[in-house]
Amino acid sequence: MAKIIDGKALAKKMQKAIADEVAQLQAKYGRPPGLAVLMVGDNPASAAYVKNKETACHKAGITSFGKHLPASATQAELEQIIDELNKDDRVDGILIQLPLPDHLDSVALLNRLDPDKDADGLHPNNLGRLVRGEEGLRSCTPAGVMELLAEANIEIAGKNAVVIGRSILVGKPLALMLLEENATVTIAHSRTKALAEVTRKADILIAAIGRPEFVTADMVKPDAVVIDVGINRVTDDLGKSRLVGDVDYDSIVAIASHITPVPGGVGPMTVTMLLHNTVWSYRRKFAEGGSRNQ
Numbered sequence: 158m159a160k161i162i163d164g165k166a167l168a169k170k171m172q173k174a175i176a177d178e179v180a181q182l183q184a185k186y187g188r189p190p191g192l193a194v195l196m197v198g199d200n201p202a203s204a205a206y207v208k209n210k211e212t213a214c215h216k217a218g219i220t221s222f223g224k225h226l227p228a229s230a231t232q233a234e235l236e237q238i239i240d241e242l243n244k245d246d247r248v249d250g251i252l253i254q255l256p257l258p259d260h261l262d263s264v265a266l267l268n269r270l271d272p273d274k275d276a277d278g279l280h281p282n283n284l285g286r287l288v289r290g291e292e293g294l295r296s297c298t299p300a301g302v303m304e305l306l307a308e309a310n311i312e313i314a315g316k317n318a319v320v321i322g323r324s325i326l327v328g329k330p331l332a333l334m335l336l337e338e339n340a341t342v343t344i345a346h347s348r349t350k351a352l353a354e355v356t357r358k359a360d361i362l363i364a365a366i367g368r369p370e371f372v373t374a375d376m377v378k379p380d381a382v383v384i385d386v387g388i389n390r391v392t393d394d395l396g397k398s399r400l401v402g403d404v405d406y407d408s409i410v411a412i413a414s415h416i417t418p419v420p421g422g423v424g425p426m427t428v429t430m431l432l433h434n435t436v437w438s439y440r441r442k443f444a445e446g447g448s449r450n451q
């Protein structure tokens with residue numbers, strides 16, 4: 158039976174440490190860190206994320222500024238909100254919930270973020286820093302996966318890591334972070350041929366696909382470490398809605414060495430890394446000696 162990597166427990170531990178740090182920093186700098194989340198429309202996965210994030214911010218002493226716009230919001234409206242948040246001295250981190258409705262140009266909006274407030278590390282400056290192995294704001298979900306691997310004492314150097322998924326949000330940055338830790342990295346995607354043959358070579362297999370229970374036991378090498386990034390809402394036979402990952406947990410838990418559950422795996426760590434990034438931006442602003450927005 159696989160060891161279960163408990164993301165909820167690690168998130169709780171790290172969020173407690175962040176709360177203690179925020180209390181000290183607020184006493185020193187006179188204001189709390191602030192995080193703004195920009196959400197357009199009503200994507201259910203995003204709604205769950207926003208709710209968890211607001212609760213976590215509250216507990217950690219971080220002020221949260223929610224901007225929820227209807228699906229009909231225009232590019233110009235969003236640009237104006239981003240400009241205001243960039244200028245707002247109470248805001249240290251800004252997150253644009255993805256995906257945005259099709260009529261909006263998400264790349265242009267991400268490019269407009271102040272890179273020092275880019276809480277999800279998606280601005281080209283921050284992605285470029287990641288490619289170069291420089292310090293900077295890093296995407297929350299991949300950073301959370303790296304924390305989970307470290308907490309479970311998984312050796313990464315020299316291992317075959319296979320990431321299924323190549324999004325800018327998860328798959329690509331995660332592949333770069335694994336490479337930085339000296340894994341031999343393969344990125345698989347929808348055009349990959351003989352996917353099961355590729356994934357069966359993985360010592361560390363990470364699924365970030367967005368398809369419920371897509372990864373089955375025949376795709377996994379015995380004793381592999383399996384990390385499930387997927388968050389999919391499905392309706393079961395009794396008509397009840399529940400969350401499942403991209404991994405067929407019940408069959409793979411029997412053969413893997415480690416596995417993350419859904420819920421309670423990567424999701425809570427994404428929220429934790431968002432708080433971490435916000436506090437990092439806040440500290441850096443004060444350490445730089447004054448705000449560049451004045």
Ligand SMILES: NC(=O)C1=CN([C@@H]2O[C@H](COP(=O)(O)OP(=O)(O)OC[C@H]3O[C@@H](n4cnc5c(N)ncnc54)[C@H](OP(=O)(O)O)[C@@H]3O)[C@@H](O)[C@H]2O)C=CC1
Binds near residue numbers: 324326367368425427
């Ligand atoms: N746990 C968390 O905190 C988070 C979870 N998520 C979840 O993670 C999942 C992935 O998210 P995200 O990266 O944003 O999704 P995207 O839809 O942006 O990317 C999905 C990737 O999976 C690949 N893919 C799709 N179908 C297949 C297939 N049949 N075989 C192989 N590869 C396939 C796609 O390939 P191609 O590029 O060729 O189309 C693409 O690269 C979703 O379930 C999402 O809800 C996302 C963010 C945070």
Ligand SMILES: Nc1nc(=O)c2c([nH]1)NC[C@@H]1CN(c3ccc(C(=O)N[C@@H](CCC(=O)O)C(=O)O)cc3)C=[N+]21
Binds near residue numbers: 423
């Ligand atoms: N720019 C951007 N960055 C993201 O990271 C991002 C995004 N946009 N858009 C939406 C997806 C989805 N996502 C989730 C994160 C945590 C949970 C989470 O905390 N899940 C809990 C359970 C939630 C529940 O029970 O409803 C868990 O897995 O245990 C869910 C979903 C981040 N995303």
